[in-house]
Amino acid sequence: xxxxxxxxxxxAVVVHRQxxxxxxxxxxxxxxxxxxxxxxxxxxxxxxxxxxxxxxxxNQESYDETVATGRAVYFSRSRNKLWRKGxxxxxxxxVKGIYLDCDTDTILIKVNQIGGAACHEGYSSCFFRQVTPxxxxxxxxRVFDPKEVYKKK
Amino acid sequence: xxxxxxxxxxxAVVVHRQxxxxxxxxxxxxxxxxxxxxxxxxxxxxxxxxxxxxxxxxNQESYDETVATGRAVYFSRSRNKLWRKGxxxxxxxxVKGIYLDCDTDTILIKVNQIGGAACHEGYSSCFFRQVTPxxxxxxxxRVFDPKEVYKKK
Numbered sequence: 001x002x003x004x005x006x007x008x009x010x011x012a013v014v015v016h017r018q019x020x021x022x023x024x025x026x027x028x029x030x031x032x033x034x035x036x037x038x039x040x041x042x043x044x045x046x047x048x049x050x051x052x053x054x055x056x057x058x059n060q061e062s063y064d065e066t067v068a069t070g071r072a073v074y075f076s077r078s079r080n081k082l083w084r085k086g087x088x089x090x091x092x093x094x095v096k097g098i099y100l101d102c103d104t105d106t107i108l109i110k111v112n113q114i115g116g117a118a119c120h121e122g123y124s125s126c127f128f129r130q131v132t133p134x135x136x137x138x139x140x141x142r143v144f145d146p147k148e149v150y151k152k153k
Numbered sequence: 154x155x156x157x158x159x160x161x162x163x164x165a166v167v168v169h170r171q172x173x174x175x176x177x178x179x180x181x182x183x184x185x186x187x188x189x190x191x192x193x194x195x196x197x198x199x200x201x202x203x204x205x206x207x208x209x210x211x212n213q214e215s216y217d218e219t220v221a222t223g224r225a226v227y228f229s230r231s232r233n234k235l236w237r238k239g240x241x242x243x244x245x246x247x248v249k250g251i252y253l254d255c256d257t258d259t260i261l262i263k264v265n266q267i268g269g270a271a272c273h274e275g276y277s278s279c280f281f282r283q284v285t286p287x288x289x290x291x292x293x294x295r296v297f298d299p300k301e302v303y304k305k306k
Binding site: 028029043045049050051052054055067097098099100101102103106108119120121123127128130131135136139 | 182194198203250251254255261274280283284288289
């Protein structure tokens, strides 16, 4: 998933790091979590179309799990816990590439969005509304009906 | 820039709002600045290529100026003041569209990046490094030499 022949070694390092429960590591591929109370913004972009799907936040644990599993895991600020994207809807995000910005305090992940919709409101992208002189205009089209996907149990 | 025939009215409303110095407005196209100490993340995406260029932050004032002028204005957390993108390098961002996410707490702007590079390190995108088993690998190519653009005066 991450390319290169040493993926196994890389994942082993990550898993070891998780087990030793180090909050901050010297891994050079590690984002700088020191700003923003240990959270950094993570942008999910469709690897095939380039559409920006959503923005969420990652902490060290969710970043490590994302790298290790190849599925996007965020940290939910409202629920104050790990958010394995798609755990309820099944619409997981398969990670195709991970990128850090120049300040290493923002993550970009390119993903294959299972189910075709990243937004819990049923649109492919959370950015389905455009600012116009007439107000917010819906420019996306619904992929699924949220009432059907998030049924009450 | 924002499309529609009532752009003049819209901009007039924004300008009026700026003059009256209201911190929070009822404008339905307004992001929710109540989280994050009055700042929301803003993603800049190349309107033509779809490349994610950078992530920065906007406060109410920078958002209003972005809408009113059609040029991206951010709020610099490190300098604690408005950051008119390109004010030093000349590489301004012409705004082609503004989008809000489902929670209205993240902004996506599609831009025409003057000069071809959004990153102060001279790359088209700030996300010019990919996480690989061998560490961070530069995957972008430099558009300009930062030493030439940001000359000491």
